[in-house]
Amino acid sequence: MNVEEFREYCILKKGVTEEFPFDEHTLVFKVMGKMFALVALERLPSQANLKCDPERAIALREMHDGNIIPGYHMSKVHWNTLYLEILSPDLIKELIDHSYDLVVLKLPKRVQKELGN
Template sequence: MNVELFREICLSKKGVTETFPFDEHTLVFKVMGKMFALVALERFPPQVNLKCDPERSEMLREEFDGDIIPGYHMSKKHWNTVFLERVPKTLVEELTQHSYDLVVSKMPKKLQAELAAL
């Protein structure tokens, strides 16, 4: 999968915006202002950071050794770095949805209601 396809997947989700809050090389996707995905635009091979349940993170890192690693410059417990070209597209889509859902589930009820109303 390439970065453009990943971007389309992220932007297709409800309430998502894209920003460059850190620098011009790190594209960040947020749902209702909360970060759920980061893309390092100048890294090769292409890679993204996605939030993940800690237990699932460990299993994924074992199964996809070297292709899914602890989150680069992120909490190693809650974030994974996923190499887009090395894992199946369906898994990238699933992990992106998982990250989005985790972030939404931690939002205050008021923000969740605003998202649902969009």
């Protein structure tokens, strides 16, 4: 999966916005104002950070040694960095969904309803 495919999948999700809050090279995706993904536009190989359940994050790092690592410049407990071109697109989509869902579950119930959850 390349950066554009990553972006296209993220923005399909309900309530998602994209912005550059840190610098012009780091695209951030938010659901209802809460960050769930970010991607470095100029980093090679392409990398993205996704939120992850802490136990699952550890398991993913062990299963995909070197291709999923603790979140770069993020909480190492709650974020993973993924190498996009190396991992399967299906796995990346699954992990985008997981990150999005984790953030949505922390939103107020009325907002979750607006999103269809």
